[in-house]
Each structure stands twice: as structure tokens, then as C-alpha cells.
Amino acid sequence: MAKCTAITRGGGRCRGVAIDGSGLCYSHDPDHEQDRLRAARKGGRRGGRGRPSSELQRLKGRFEELADKVLAGEVERADGAVAGQLLSGARACVRDGLAAREQEELVARMEALEAALEDSSGDRTRGGYAAF
Numbered sequence: 654m655a656k657c658t659a660i661t662r663g664g665g666r667c668r669g670v671a672i673d674g675s676g677l678c679y680s681h682d683p684d685h686e687q688d689r690l691r692a693a694r695k696g697g698r699r700g701g702r703g704r705p706s707s708e709l710q711r712l713k714g715r716f717e718e719l720a721d722k723v724l725a726g727e728v729e730r731a732d733g734a735v736a737g738q739l740l741s742g743a744r745a746c747v748r749d750g751l752a753a754r755e756q757e758e759l760v761a762r763m764e765a766l767e768a769a770l771e772d773s774s775g776d777r778t779r780g781g782y783a784a785f
Contacts, residue, residue, distance in 0.1 A: 657681055708747050715740055 657667035659681035669678025679685055716737065723733035 709744065712740055712744050712747070 655671040657669040657678035
């Protein structure tokens with residue numbers, strides 16, 4: 654495998670693997686600049702989506718622990734049932750919060766696309782064709 658020929662900010666040679674016979678890795682290839690920028694923008698927004706999944710994992714662990722304690726007789730069945738319902742409510746809040754955040758992101762993206770479309774079609778034509 655060919656190594657990337659780019660020089661890093663620190664003055665050393667990049668250790669990445671060259672792609673597409675260009676002699677450059679994905680991080681240094683100018684043909685992939687827009688892809689990298691798009692991924693970086695998504696990366697900043699996707700961090701919020703990762704947190705709810707960790708919260709759901711935590712709640713899953715609590716459910717399993719509660720079930721084990723009920724089955725072992727350490728927790729009364731009625732108390733376990735109530736605690737399970739409360740944990741289920743917390744899970745629903747995490748899920749609904751995630752759905753609301755995703756919907757807000759979609760609305761913002763649609764508004765940005767609509768604004769860009771308005772800017773690009775000032776005379777209501779694009780490329781010689783009428784915009785509908």
C-alpha cells in the first residue's frame with residue numbers, strides 16, 4: 654500500500670494510506686475537501702445523537718438490574734413494577750427528546766435549502782429552465 658505524500662503541519666510525512674492512485678490520503682486529497690467539510694459539519698451535530706444512546710444503555714442496565722433483584726426476592730414485585738414503569742417513562746423521555754431534536758434539525762436544514770434556492774433563482778429560472 655502506498656503512503657500519503659503530504660507533509661503534516663508538524664513538518665513530518667503523513668502516515669495515511671494513499672487512495673485512488675493520487676498519492677494522497679482521504680484527509681489530504683483536495684478532491685475530497687467538500688466531503689470532509691460535510692462530514693465535519695455532521696460530526697458536530699451527531700454528537701448529540703450519540704448521547705441518548707448511552708443514556709438508553711444506562712437505562713437498559715437499570716432494567717436488567719431491577720429484574721434480577723425482583724427475581725432474587727431482594728425487591729418486592731409491586732415495588733419492582735412501579736420502578737420499571739418509572740424507568741420506562743425515563744426511556745420515553747429520552748426517545749422523545751431525540752425525535753424532537755432530529756425534527757428541529759430537519760426544519761433548520763429545510764429552511765437553509767429554501768433560502769439557498771431563493772438566492773440561486775432570483776429571476777425564477779435556473780439553467781434556462783423555468784423553476785416550478
